[in-house]
Every structure is written in C-alpha cells, then in structure tokens.
Amino acid sequence: xxxxxxxxxxxxxTCQKAYQALENLGIHATYRDITKxxxxxxxxxxxxxxxxxxxxxxxxxxxxxxxxxxKEKRQSASQKExxxxxxxxxxxxxxxxVIQGDTxxxxxxxxxxxxxxxx
Numbered sequence: 001x002x003x004x005x006x007x008x009x010x011x012x013x014t015c016q017k018a019y020q021a022l023e024n025l026g027i028h029a030t031y032r033d034i035t036k037x038x039x040x041x042x043x044x045x046x047x048x049x050x051x052x053x054x055x056x057x058x059x060x061x062x063x064x065x066x067x068x069x070x071k072e073k074r075q076s077a078s079q080k081e082x083x084x085x086x087x088x089x090x091x092x093x094x095x096x097x098v099i100q101g102d103t104x105x106x107x108x109x110x111x112x113x114x115x116x117x118x119x
Contacts, residue, residue, distance in 0.1 A: 002100050002116075003030070003100070004022070004027055004029040004098065004099070004117075005029060005030050005032060005097075005098070005099040005100070006018075006019055006022065006029035006030065006031050006032065006096055006097075006098055007034050007039065007093075007095060007097040007098075007099070008031065008032070008095050008096040008097075009034050009035060009090070010031075010033055012095065014095075014108050015095055015096045015108075017108060018096045018110075018113075019031065019096070021110045022098065022113055022116075025113055025114060025116070025118065027100075027113065027116050027117075027118055029098065034091070034093060035091065037090075038087065038088075038089065038090030039086065039087060039090070039093055040087055041083050041084060041087040044057065044083045044086050045083055047097075048079075048083075050104060051104075052104050054082060054083070055074075056094065056106050056107075057086055057093055058070065058074070058086070058092060058093070059091065059092055059093055059094045059095065060094075062091055062092065063091075064089055064092055070092065073085065094106055094107060096108060098113065098116070100116050100117060103115075103116065
C-alpha cells in the first residue's frame with residue numbers, strides 16, 4: 001500500500017472537494033496545509049524532475065500571484081528563481097497536489113485520482 005500525500009489549503013473549496021473525492025474513492029491521504037508547510041525548493045525540483053511542468057505549479061488565479069506580479073517575473077526569471085519564489089509562499093503554488101509514489105497530480109483531477117492505489 002502506497003502512502004498518499006495531499007497538499008492543500010483547508011479554506012479552499014476546490015481542495016475540500018478534491019480531498020472528499022479521494023476519500024470517496026477509498027484513498028486515504030495525509031493532509032498537509034500548504035500555508036503552514038509549503039513545498040520546499042527540493043520538493044518542487046523533484047516534481048519537475050519527475051515530469052511536472054514548472055508552469056503548472058503556479059496558482060495563476062491567486063491574489064498573491066497578482067499582488068507580486070508573478071506573471072511579469074515569469075517572463076525573465078530563471079527556473080531556479082521561479083522555484084525559489086514558489087517555495088517562498090505556499091499561496092503561489094497551484095493546489096491541491098496529490099502525491100502517491102512517483103505519481104504527482106496537480107489540481108483537482110478526479111479521473112486521475114481514480115487511477116491511484118486504494119488504501
């Protein structure tokens with residue numbers, strides 16, 4: 001049985017629905033609050049190394065994204081700088097993120113959740 005990690009924001013309705021969808025599928029995940037324990041540079045780099053696109057990791061609809069003018073920064077910043085930016089504030093990271101073994105699902109994707117191993 002593989003350990004499943006759910007990285008989300010408890011106040012986010014999409015995260016709530018995604019977590020419930022996992023539970024309904026019989027997949028029990030450890031919940032990690034992205035505001036208290038945001039992804040580290042190393043974690044983000046490992047996700048990219050496993051095929052997750054850096055662009056998909058940005059929460060482009062978040063207030064923090066607009067506040068910090070991240071859209072502009074993404075035009076000129078290096079990958080290292082962008083990873084550091086993501087690691088600096090969990091609210092910049094698209095959520096939820098579901099990790100099980102080598103599988104990383106960014107966003108609420110119930111069809112992909114259904115392919116995960118049940119607990």
